[in-house]
Amino acid sequence: METHKERVLGQVLDGRAIAAKIYDQLKREVGRLKSLHGQAPFLLSVQVGTHSASDLFARSQSRAASNLGIGYRLERLPQAVTQKELIRRIDEWNQDPQITGVTVQFPLPSGIDAREISAKLDPKKDVEGIHPQHIGQAVFGWSRIGTCTSLAIMELINATGADLYGKEAVIVGHSELIGKPVSLLLLDRFCTTTICHVATSDRGRLMEHVRRAEILVVAVGKPHLVKGPWIHPGAIVIDVGTSLVNGQVVGDVEFEEARSRADFITPVPGGVGPVVVATLMRNTVEAFKLQVERPNA
Ligand code: NAP
Numbered sequence: 001m002e003t004h005k006e007r008v009l010g011q012v013l014d015g016r017a018i019a020a021k022i023y024d025q026l027k028r029e030v031g032r033l034k035s036l037h038g039q040a041p042f043l044l045s046v047q048v049g050t051h052s053a054s055d056l057f058a059r060s061q062s063r064a065a066s067n068l069g070i071g072y073r074l075e076r077l078p079q080a081v082t083q084k085e086l087i088r089r090i091d092e093w094n095q096d097p098q099i100t101g102v103t104v105q106f107p108l109p110s111g112i113d114a115r116e117i118s119a120k121l122d123p124k125k126d127v128e129g130i131h132p133q134h135i136g137q138a139v140f141g142w143s144r145i146g147t148c149t150s151l152a153i154m155e156l157i158n159a160t161g162a163d164l165y166g167k168e169a170v171i172v173g174h175s176e177l178i179g180k181p182v183s184l185l186l187l188d189r190f191c192t193t194t195i196c197h198v199a200t201s202d203r204g205r206l207m208e209h210v211r212r213a214e215i216l217v218v219a220v221g222k223p224h225l226v227k228g229p230w231i232h233p234g235a236i237v238i239d240v241g242t243s244l245v246n247g248q249v250v251g252d253v254e255f256e257e258a259r260s261r262a263d264f265i266t267p268v269p270g271g272v273g274p275v276v277v278a279t280l281m282r283n284t285v286e287a288f289k290l291q292v293e294r295p296n297a
Helices: 015-037 052-068 083-095 114-120 132-140 148-159 179-188 198-202 206-211 255-259 272-293
Strands: 042-048 071-077 101-104 168-172 192-196 215-218 236-239 243-245 248-250
Touching: 015 052, 015 148, 015 272, 042 052, 042 083, 042 272, 052 071, 052 272, 071 083, 083 101, 083 114, 101 272, 132 179, 148 179, 148 236, 148 272, 168 179, 168 206, 179 192, 179 215, 192 206, 198 206
Parallel strands: 042 071, 042 101, 168 192, 168 215, 215 236
Antiparallel strands: 243 248
């Protein structure tokens, strides 16, 4: 006699549906701001060199901005642009009253110091949330402009309806754009938070940390680094990684095997990516409000 029920597969978190809800709210907000101030937010997206992933991201940004009534321009700079020239252009954009938000797409060429570039942006126009002021405010939980990807990850986790209080959260990857800021956001929600990185893997400890993760965020960029059988039963799995393998975009987690153990999991593509574009648009609206509400702050 069959004594156990077959486990139901984890629910796939639909990033496009979550993004659509954010756009509904933003559309109303942009309309309200336009009628109040006679001006709409304007996003300048900066791409240095050519990357197929950045082209795709820029197309999604352009489409989202146009649907919301946000102005948009893509500025392409050559791969060989110097640090000095890039900083000179940033100074110009910072002064330009038409431009209310600037996003510089990463990764930047190896000769460019990304930290200095982030620090040169006017924090009121920094819609990626990477200026040291925003990162510092995130420590206090004050930030009005968080990093887009960390905010998108929190939207996906919130969509599960899970109570995060006291949960074991494990983040794999400690980058300044994703791993570190999302660890602060999860800490703010009273998760017990562990951050894993390359040294965790090098010591052979990644599996033991992942195994106890009730909330797992993986942001590395190594296809299938996290194995399906490692997933804690009932976990929420957010796979941020994107790598191109044989022409296909794949994540950092073995999806099918992980889904058979998790309660919720993001697909790649179609999980985190669409929500990142939506949080970028929300930050663009927030930056505009910072400028019109407190122009001299
Ligand atoms: P990143 O700056 O290269 O950071 C990767 C992190 O992974 C680093 O902290 C690195 O640690 C760590 N790492 C490397 N190998 C590891 C290993 N074997 N075990 C554990 N940790 C390891 O990349 P990122 O900007 O954070 O992006 C991460 C991934 O997310 C990439 O695939 C990127 O394409 C993707 N992404 C997706 C979206 C989206 O919209 N879906 C948005 C942004 C980024 P060390 O620094 O110590 O080496």
